[in-house]
Amino acid sequence: FSLSGCRISGDGKPAKFQPPPKPVIVDKQKQREQRRFLSPEFIPPRGRTDPLKFYMERKDMIQRRKVFNIPEFYVGSILAVTTADPHANEKTSRFVGICIQRGGKGLGATFVLRNVIEGQGVEICYELYSPRIQAIEVLKLEKRLDDNLMYLRDALPEYSTFDVNMKPVSHLDYEEIPVNKLRVRMKPKPWSKRWERPKYNIKGIKFDLPEEKMKEAQKWSQPWLEFDMLREYDTSKIEEKIWKEVSEELNK
Amino acid sequence: MALLNRRLGLSFTHLSSTVIQRHFSITGACRAIQKLTRVRVVDNSALGNTPYHRPPKCIHVYNKTGVGKVGDKILLAIKGEKKKALIVGHKMPGPTMTPRFDSNNVVLIEDNGNPVGTRIKTPIPYILRQKGEFSKVFAIARNFV
Numbered sequence: 001f002s003l004s005g006c007r008i009s010g011d012g013k014p015a016k017f018q019p020p021p022k023p024v025i026v027d028k029q030k031q032r033e034q035r036r037f038l039s040p041e042f043i044p045p046r047g048r049t050d051p052l053k054f055y056m057e058r059k060d061m062i063q064r065r066k067v068f069n070i071p072e073f074y075v076g077s078i079l080a081v082t083t084a085d086p087h088a089n090e091k092t093s094r095f096v097g098i099c100i101q102r103g104g105k106g107l108g109a110t111f112v113l114r115n116v117i118e119g120q121g122v123e124i125c126y127e128l129y130s131p132r133i134q135a136i137e138v139l140k141l142e143k144r145l146d147d148n149l150m151y152l153r154d155a156l157p158e159y160s161t162f163d164v165n166m167k168p169v170s171h172l173d174y175e176e177i178p179v180n181k182l183r184v185r186m187k188p189k190p191w192s193k194r195w196e197r198p199k200y201n202i203k204g205i206k207f208d209l210p211e212e213k214m215k216e217a218q219k220w221s222q223p224w225l226e227f228d229m230l231r232e233y234d235t236s237k238i239e240e241k242i243w244k245e246v247s248e249e250l251n252k
Numbered sequence: 253m254a255l256l257n258r259r260l261g262l263s264f265t266h267l268s269s270t271v272i273q274r275h276f277s278i279t280g281a282c283r284a285i286q287k288l289t290r291v292r293v294v295d296n297s298a299l300g301n302t303p304y305h306r307p308p309k310c311i312h313v314y315n316k317t318g319v320g321k322v323g324d325k326i327l328l329a330i331k332g333e334k335k336k337a338l339i340v341g342h343k344m345p346g347p348t349m350t351p352r353f354d355s356n357n358v359v360l361i362e363d364n365g366n367p368v369g370t371r372i373k374t375p376i377p378y379i380l381r382q383k384g385e386f387s388k389v390f391a392i393a394r395n396f397v
Contacts, residue, residue, distance in 0.1 A: 083349060085378050087378040087379065087380075087381035087382055088378050088396070089396075093378060093396070093397070095351075095397065110348060117374075117375050117395060117397070118373050118374055118375065118395060119374070120294075120341075120353060120354065120355065120357070120374045120375060121353065121354030121355075122351045122352070122353055122354070122375060122397055123351065123352045123353075123354075124349065124350070124351045124352070124397070125345065125348050125349070125352070126348065126349060127348050127349070130348075130349070132349065153354065
């Protein structure tokens with residue numbers, strides 16, 4: 001029994017058979033290859049140091065990564081880090097927190113995790129390549145609107161509290177990293193830094209300040225900075241080279 | 253001044269708006285604990301938790317330098333009394349892998365090292381075990397970082 005005979009077009013004649021639309025096959029393998037993530041500490045800083053130094057550091061970093069898995073994470077993702085501690089009970093200590101900053105280049109790369117435990121805000125700066133770190137687990141992989149979440153210190157504590165026993169949120173390999181467009185509410189002023197000023201260029205705060213204060217903050221804007229050619233540092237070609245090098249070594 | 257105002261028929265408010273506002277630059281805080289820093293007592297002792305119109309302040313640091321870090325003993329002025337205390341966390345960033353707290357935390361202590369309170373809810377850094385004999389403080393602490 002087919003309904004094609006019952007289909008009536010506007011002319012009154014029997015409608016022409018429309019084949020169903022072809023299914024769009026998304027090749028997940030290709031998408032996974034296209035999305036490449038190079039950890040920011042691999043990119044050498046701008047300067048006149050010999051590239052040999054960075055090459056040797058990269059070799060050491062790759063060697064460490066072969067032994068110990070350092071997952072991909074961004075500022076704003078929630079991590080759980082277990083470190084070896086000689087003074088702890090089971091000689092290991094576990095800390096869960098949101099990554100608020102990733103700094104340093106090469107083997108000295110660090111990331112700062114923040115959490116609020118029992119009403120007390122705690123921040124720990126970990127070194128990525130330290131042999132004391134036993135496991136890094138990404139509980140929730142996501143990005144935020146800013147690269148630096150130091151303003152969470154002056155935000156209401158609810159934005160920095162994360163459950164210590166939270167279950168890892170699964171993230172599929174080929175999907176794009178979700179951007180959390182959360183805009184955070186702040187404690188009343190004074191803050192540790194004047195976050196409303198354009199120097200920090202923060203998009204993730206919901207400012208409740210009056211219009212005059214926001215306009216006064218714009219007095220410190222330096223609109224010529226983005227056109228300053230001496231400050232330009234194009235890392236795209238360097239990234240390509242380093243990505244090839246690193247992925248070859250790691251896949252060996 | 254008010255008489256002058258009326259005589260001249262002016263108000264000086266427009267002048268005050270053009271007065272240059274002086275923004276004082278204050279040197280950044282030391283962030284570790286030294287003399288006259290206000291501290292937060294984190295144990296459940298009566299002396300630390302009863303409200304008083306003045307916050308507890310450090311008046312001496314038992315250290316060669318006058319700067320107190322985690323594990324140093326200090327003298328506190330609370331409620332008009334002098335009391336010794338142990339620093340368990342400060343706002344200043346320390347060595348990597350050690351926690352940095354959002355407030356300067358302190359536990360009240362007797363002269364012989366016995367803690368005054370019976371419970372410490374706020375997290376205590378593990379690094380404190382290395383510094384000195386504070387086994388009794390660890391016994392009453394609940395969370396460790």
